[in-house]
Amino acid sequence: MINAIFFDIDDTLYSSTDLSSKARRTAVEHMISKGLEMSVDEAYEALVRVVKRYGSNYANHLDKFFTDELKRPPDYRMIAAAVIAYHHTKFVNMRPYPHTVETILQLRTLGYKLGIVTDGLPVKQWEKLVRLGLDDFFDTVVISGDEHVGSNKSDPRIFTIALDRVKALPSEAVMVGDKLNTDISGANKAGLVSVWLRTPRDSEDSPQAADVQPAHTITDIRQVLDVVAKLDGRRPRARPMR
Amino acid sequence: MINAIFFDIDDTLYSSTDLSSKARRTAVEHMISKGLEMSVDEAYEALVRVVKRYGSNYANHLDKFFTDELKRPPDYRMIAAAVIAYHHTKFVNMRPYPHTVETILQLRTLGYKLGIVTDGLPVKQWEKLVRLGLDDFFDTVVISGDEHVGSNKSDPRIFTIALDRVKALPSEAVMVGDKLNTDISGANKAGLVSVWLRTPRDSEDSPQAADVQPAHTITDIRQVLDVVAKLDGRRPRARPMR
Numbered sequence: 001m002i003n004a005i006f007f008d009i010d011d012t013l014y015s016s017t018d019l020s021s022k023a024r025r026t027a028v029e030h031m032i033s034k035g036l037e038m039s040v041d042e043a044y045e046a047l048v049r050v051v052k053r054y055g056s057n058y059a060n061h062l063d064k065f066f067t068d069e070l071k072r073p074p075d076y077r078m079i080a081a082a083v084i085a086y087h088h089t090k091f092v093n094m095r096p097y098p099h100t101v102e103t104i105l106q107l108r109t110l111g112y113k114l115g116i117v118t119d120g121l122p123v124k125q126w127e128k129l130v131r132l133g134l135d136d137f138f139d140t141v142v143i144s145g146d147e148h149v150g151s152n153k154s155d156p157r158i159f160t161i162a163l164d165r166v167k168a169l170p171s172e173a174v175m176v177g178d179k180l181n182t183d184i185s186g187a188n189k190a191g192l193v194s195v196w197l198r199t200p201r202d203s204e205d206s207p208q209a210a211d212v213q214p215a216h217t218i219t220d221i222r223q224v225l226d227v228v229a230k231l232d233g234r235r236p237r238a239r240p241m242r
Numbered sequence: 243m244i245n246a247i248f249f250d251i252d253d254t255l256y257s258s259t260d261l262s263s264k265a266r267r268t269a270v271e272h273m274i275s276k277g278l279e280m281s282v283d284e285a286y287e288a289l290v291r292v293v294k295r296y297g298s299n300y301a302n303h304l305d306k307f308f309t310d311e312l313k314r315p316p317d318y319r320m321i322a323a324a325v326i327a328y329h330h331t332k333f334v335n336m337r338p339y340p341h342t343v344e345t346i347l348q349l350r351t352l353g354y355k356l357g358i359v360t361d362g363l364p365v366k367q368w369e370k371l372v373r374l375g376l377d378d379f380f381d382t383v384v385i386s387g388d389e390h391v392g393s394n395k396s397d398p399r400i401f402t403i404a405l406d407r408v409k410a411l412p413s414e415a416v417m418v419g420d421k422l423n424t425d426i427s428g429a430n431k432a433g434l435v436s437v438w439l440r441t442p443r444d445s446e447d448s449p450q451a452a453d454v455q456p457a458h459t460i461t462d463i464r465q466v467l468d469v470v471a472k473l474d475g476r477r478p479r480a481r482p483m484r
Contacts, residue, residue: 080368126322
């Protein structure tokens with residue numbers, strides 16, 4: 001019997017990697033508008049190198065863009081223009097993947113407890129849920145950066161915390177995520193039913209591990225309903241055909 | 243002879259204090275929407291106490307709102323909603339004070355070098371200039387938080403740096419700002435002609451010093467043209483009557 005279904009956020013509920021690329025490209029275009037003498041491609045690739053070098057949650061990518069890549073002091077006017085453009089692009093374009101809201105609503109209607117298990121900083125991850133309009137849908141939100149959590153998804157303990165919060169056993173819970181080496185590997189270690197949402201490309205932060213085997217593989221979030229129906233027999237009464 | 247005119251940003255080129263109040267009030271309204279059980283006034287006053295306690299550039303006011311004022315752990319969902327509301331309010335409402343752009347354009351047309359002398363973090367201060375649409379208007383922008391500056395406006399050194407950058411003597415330069423104990427006191431110590439833009443109320447960060455005497459006091463930025471005309475004889479040819 002399945003009681004709880006957990007979801008990752010980034011690249012599972014919305015297109016995080018594509019949105020970051022779009023926002024970074026817009027950011028470099030705005031630096032070029034303010035006088036940066038580089039092509040968009042050249043500047044974008046330099047910025048991506050910085051993001052890979054320092055990780056995506058580092059706060060000063062644009063300073064390092066100047067000091068590491070261009071070997072000159074930060075141009076704060078250009079950085080300010082880039083920050084504005086980056087955030088505007090993210091805010092305007094952040095929306096759930098198609099069929100995400102309907103799938104989550106159907107799972108709730110079927111009576112499952114729903115949760116988020118995600119790596120990141122609490123305010124940043126909640127900001128995504130609020131901006132996506134999804135912050136009311138989950139019974140629990142477990143974020144690695146929360147001081148009461150203290151482990152990330154490659155460690156099974158974060159799943160144990162999530163299970164405790166919804167009072168489910170590992171075998172009664174499903175974890176849906178796009179990253180083999182965190183979502184799937186951690187869920188497997190913790191004894192959950194892992195569902196790999198296979199997205200068109202790898203996240204920038206985590207190359208996919210080849211040796212991790214998900215229990216189920218899907219390519220569209222609606223297929224979570226099929227996986228759960230197979231495991232549990234509960235099916236939506238009237239699943240809308242859209 | 244006057245060669246250069248320097249301006250502060252916050253509460254001189256735009257209404258920083260009012261905009262922050264408006265943004266904080268909206269932020270607490272959004273926390274209340276997400277379930278905070280307080281009145282808007284009560285929550286707003288608690289948040290203002292936190293801002294006064296930690297200073298306006300501190301990054302985690304909202305965490306402290308929960309831990310210091312409500313004596314409970316941060317609610318990151320509410321904080322995320324507040325952060326979003328705060329930034330949206332600022333972005334939508336940030337615009338120069340009336341007559342700011344026309345005054346700056348006239349001073350440029352008259353041949354003066356124009357500069358910014360401001361306390362704060364470089365990217366944050368440049369963000370304001372970019373958002374206000376004013377980042378192209380100044381010959382130099384000197385920001386206390388820049389590692390090449392390293393002093394704030396209560397110290398005359400920041401004015402010496404600004405004077406060097408536009409190649410002006412102190413007596414050939416005017417400093418326009420709203421804060422007696424930084425803009426006016428520092429400009430006086432450095433030997434510039436100080437012009438106090440007297441705004442309806444004090445900034446939250448700096449109570450006004452009673453013992454600092456500005457060389458000139460104005461209540462509208464257009465009066466900078468009158469001060470400069472008196473000191474220097476240059477007047478705009480055809481000052482538009484709006």
